[in-house]
Amino acid sequence: MKNKQLNLAVGRLGEKLAREYLQKKGYKILEQNYRTRYAEIDLVAKRKDVLVFVEVRTKVGEQFGTPEETLNFYKLKKVRQNAAAYAAHVRWDKLYRIDAVCIVLGENHALQRIAHYENIKS
């Protein structure tokens, strides 16, 4: 029980860090934790007429694997479906893409590494 709460907190922190990071890069954040019946999209952003769906992955330390490794095919499929649903919902008729932001935190939850992958899976 305690662990689950911890994980949730870490995830929230990661999303916050990712949001700030993207905003600094010039992205406009439209939604956070957008939920449909398929799954949740961590962040929906927009830049230069392209809708960007962002999946954020956060890990404390890399001893038990990198955050990049946790992006599996199944998860990506969910994100794709979800993205299509959102695009349909807001009647988006231009390009959209899926990005990932991977974050590694240090011991006292200080940011150790942050990486932004544009247009994954294309």
Added chain:
Amino acid sequence: MLIKVPSALHIGLETVGVDVEINMASRGLPGFEIVGLPSKAVDESRERVRTAIVNSHIEFPAQKITVNLAPADIPKEGSFYDLPIAIGILSAVLDFRIPEKTLFFGELSLDGSLRHTKGALLLALFAREFGYKHLFVPKDSVNEAAAIPEIKVYPVRHLAEMVEHLVGRVQLIPVSKPQSLPDAETHPEFDMAEILGQEQAKRAMEIAAAGGHNILMVGSPGAGKTMLARALPGILPSLNETESLEVTKIYSASGNVKAGGGLLSTRPFRAPHHSTSLVGLIGGGSKPQPGEISLAHRGVLFLDEFSEFPRSVLEALRQPLEDGYVTIARALRRVQYPAQFMLVASSNPCPCGYLNHPKKPCICSPREVQKYRKRASGPILDRIDLHVEVPAVAVDDLAQNRQAKQGELSAAIRERIQRTRNSQQQRFREEGIQTNAEMKNAHLKKYVQLEPEVEQILRQAANRFQLSARSYFRMQKIARTIADLEDVKEIELKHMAEALQYRPKIHDEE
């Protein structure tokens, strides 16, 4: 945005047109898809194209790219679609027009350079037939394509260079004349002069080479059969223009022209091992590939240890030996490959190899000998025009021979054969064949008139040795070649008499 780039598709030696259609959509998830029955190699072209474009310092568009290879129901193979696909995508990115009457061809390397790609000659032939004027090919394939003078062939080294040309910053220059690089003027392992004794076998070789006849050598181990065959390339005349194009087509289609190579000029000499499979020899596979017999087109197919080949493999030679081509039919497609080759076979007379040897005793039982002989069937042996025995040479004779006169040099024999071939070409210039061996019965009637006395001796021999109808006609062809070697118009008695010495000895008892 829809872009169309013309390209082609090879089925065996035939080529049909293919349209590479590229759609770049600015909606939806970015992606890169190829449809139109691409094989694995074509599908993987996505990664090569993407990386090559990125490595040419051009940004790869984040759009939904769909490539269709039309017509969609014929499977596409090969790696040469890389360039047309890349050019199509780049024309949208950099906003240039795809030039008209132009074909692009070539496999991309990840760094954007173009690799030697098989089938360039076939594409050039296709271009000529369908009115294309310009052809862009990898630099290493340029000599092959430039063999077709009606097409302007441009050597391309790198994708970036290609793009520079298309946007008009640089002008690529078409090659004016294919470089004839020293096309592996392969020096044969042996010169005919090195072979001591065996005058009859050498003479038979010369006749076979002059008329393109098939020949079977039977003899004990170490008598020089293999040596004779290996010396054969040295006396073969070079390919003429028609032949060269035919042969290069096959080699180009099967990826056997090496990088930088152009039209082949030396006759192929193929010596497959006796463990070769039927498909390896005849050709085949689900996507029919040419076999050894087609790679030996207009050249020599040397089957050493003839009797060791599996029977099924040898029997499969029957039809191509007669027709000069082979049709390979599979469920999905049917392909015809030319296979006008000269069969040179060698075999031992019995399992131990010493039957009829002057000194060494043969240790085989008659039953074993018979069984051994049966390995090559009558129909196959009947299709071999010249049968010659290669007797063992005594060691004393060898030593003497070495000090005595040398045999005739290959070069001298070759000159004689070249002359004979030229006169055959002259004779058959309106028949679409090249050699005496290819004559059909209609040609025989037209070009081989026998004097009554010559015909009589042939008829006598046919009765006496029970020659088949096929052998009967084949003897006439050999006699024709022997007369040609002497540059004589009429076939004389001595020519026929010599031809009969080489008759098929299938049913003869020793």
